[in-house]
């Protein structure tokens with residue numbers, strides 16, 4: 001299967017970037033809703049609809065949900081691309097619909113999406129509410145799970161730019177986890193099923209982004225949705241869409257999630273017998289918090305009236321301004337930054353830090369400064 005070609009063909013061009021709300025996806029869902037595929041399974045705190053879009057007639061039932069964290073839109077884009085593909089006349093899609101039934105919740109947290117927050121409208125992290133079910137969004141997802149009776153659950157998220165693949169210096173562009181079902185993180189038959197799908201998706205992704213796939217920490221927390229569903233004996237897979245160099249809009253990572261979905265379904269469909277899935281899964285390096293967006297090296301700064309050479313880092317905060325996300329670089333760390341990497345690194349070669357008010361990179365300040373009067377840095381980036 002030519003995954004990249006399929007992505008280019010079925011990518012939904014109406015949606016892009018990081019800010020994705022119900023207003024963006026509803027027209028597409030309505031357009032695809034030719035025969036009652038679209039249902040409202042619940043309402044958010046602020047009475048926005050939480051939709052399921054169900055399609056296919058096959059025995060293998062896949063429940064997928066995205067944007068349970070409102071500011072995590074990449075997997076929603078990929079899920080919409082996948083739904084667009086399923087709604088086409090493509091013979092591969094027709095075949096998938098014979099073997100699978102998909103129930104998709106493209107936006108579990110529409111209030112958080114509107115605000116561009118992780119939490120819902122009353123500041124609850126829905127991925128810590130899977131057990132208590134205090135929020136209407138949590139109840140809606142649980143209702144979909146109970147009604148649909150999936151064979152597999154796909155828990156779709158974004159992760160921040162801080163994650164690297166182990167100590168390799170490569171960003172974790174996509175991460176996976178087969179969540180634990182108990183405190184001991186044992187592996188039972190259900191968890192092994194998740195692991196085998198991840199191994200298959202990893203094998204495909206390694207061909208196009210070698211070394212850029214990470215494995216998420218599996219410590220057990222029954223309040224997390226993946227751990228809850230796994231503990232209810234349904235194989236569950238966590239997807240984390242992460243950083244690809246220079247792709248802050250996550251339009252490239254979007255493609256890798258689409259490819260992961262397709263390659264996983266291809267694997268499930270062909271009933272491949274897996275002998276070493278666990279080995280391959282455990283071979284995926286664990287994610288590590290060891291990246292900053294911007295790292296400046298060998299900078300001369302004033303420190304206690306002495307001039308020293310050091311490194312410092314800046315990180316973007318994402319700010320919603322008039323329906324778009326702006327990336328605002330702020331100084332976050334001054335350190336030798338040993339064992340840390342920057343998505344962009346700049347070697348000041350001993351040039352002196354200067355800025356309007358202070359001669360020291362102050363944590364929390366905007367990353368606007370000069371190096372020795374000759375190099376100007378605006379919002380973290382060196383201007384030529």
Ligand SMILES: [Zn+2]
Nearest residue numbers: 069072157158
């Ligand atoms: Zn998340």
